[in-house]
Amino acid sequence: MVIIGKAAAKSAGLPRYFTGVACENGHIAERRTKGGACVLCRRAAAREYMRRHRANPDFLVADQRRTREWRASAAGQKWIGRYIKARWETNRDNEEFRETQRQSVRKWQAAIREKQASMDAMWRADYNDSPSYKERNRVRVVIRIARKRASPGCYTVADVAVIYERQAGLCACGCGGSIADRRYHIDHILPLCRGGTNWPDNIQLLAPACNLSKASRTMEEWIAARAVPNGEAAGI
Numbered sequence: 001m002v003i004i005g006k007a008a009a010k011s012a013g014l015p016r017y018f019t020g021v022a023c024e025n026g027h028i029a030e031r032r033t034k035g036g037a038c039v040l041c042r043r044a045a046a047r048e049y050m051r052r053h054r055a056n057p058d059f060l061v062a063d064q065r066r067t068r069e070w071r072a073s074a075a076g077q078k079w080i081g082r083y084i085k086a087r088w089e090t091n092r093d094n095e096e097f098r099e100t101q102r103q104s105v106r107k108w109q110a111a112i113r114e115k116q117a118s119m120d121a122m123w124r125a126d127y128n129d130s131p132s133y134k135e136r137n138r139v140r141v142v143i144r145i146a147r148k149r150a151s152p153g154c155y156t157v158a159d160v161a162v163i164y165e166r167q168a169g170l171c172a173c174g175c176g177g178s179i180a181d182r183r184y185h186i187d188h189i190l191p192l193c194r195g196g197t198n199w200p201d202n203i204q205l206l207a208p209a210c211n212l213s214k215a216s217r218t219m220e221e222w223i224a225a226r227a228v229p230n231g232e233a234a235g236i
């Protein structure tokens with residue numbers, strides 16, 4: 001590891017510096033340019049934090065979401081780019097590092113091939129009544145449409161499961177209709193074509209008839225269109 005002081009790292013725009021001096025816990029490791037924390041201490045603290053919260057599914061969903069949001073954000077992209085560049089600059093002459101990089105590229109390519117093969121196998125398999133298959137497929141289709149529209153955000157099967165639990169078997173529109181046995185349509189509260197996002201907080205589960213009726217309207221527009229002069233809901 002190249003010795004580079006905090007001030008030098010800062011002026012070079014590097015996210016980390018390295019002095020070779022042990023931290024208070026005895027780690028001889030890089031420090032963060034911002035704040036000066038030892039990266040190994042921070043990693044240990046993050047692991048401990050995850051260990052304490054791992055059993056809580058809500059926490060995991062929220063944590064994954066925070067990570068995704070951060071990665072997609074301008075700040076996250078900038079940080080990742082800078083980190084990769086700095087790591088490369090520091091280690092470009094280190095054959096061991098380069099071999100590790102090559103191996104991880106190969107591993108990544110193999111993982112993609114494997115994932116592709118297993119997805120192909122899934123697609124080739126006959127349609128069956130496996131709810132998990134249907135769930136995955138449904139999420140995949142909606143995500144594909146969303147990508148096409150380049151809407152920000154994404155949600156997973158796990159996010160939909162959380163929303164399903166929260167709605168306790170009822171259509172989100174308040175009609176009292178049932179979505180039990182996972183008979184629902186995934187709806188964007190603010191439609192993608194109206195600038196809505198693909199984040200879980202813009203997702204609700206509607207009874208199929210409600211979703212088809214709402215189409216690409218906002219909730220306000222749809223509710224207004226359903227209302228009849230005497231204030232009762234029109235047939236949907």
Ligand SMILES: [Zn+2]
Pocket residue numbers: 023024025026027029038039040041042
């Ligand atoms: Zn430390």
Ligand SMILES: [Zn+2]
Pocket residue numbers: 171172173174175176177206207210
């Ligand atoms: Zn409804």
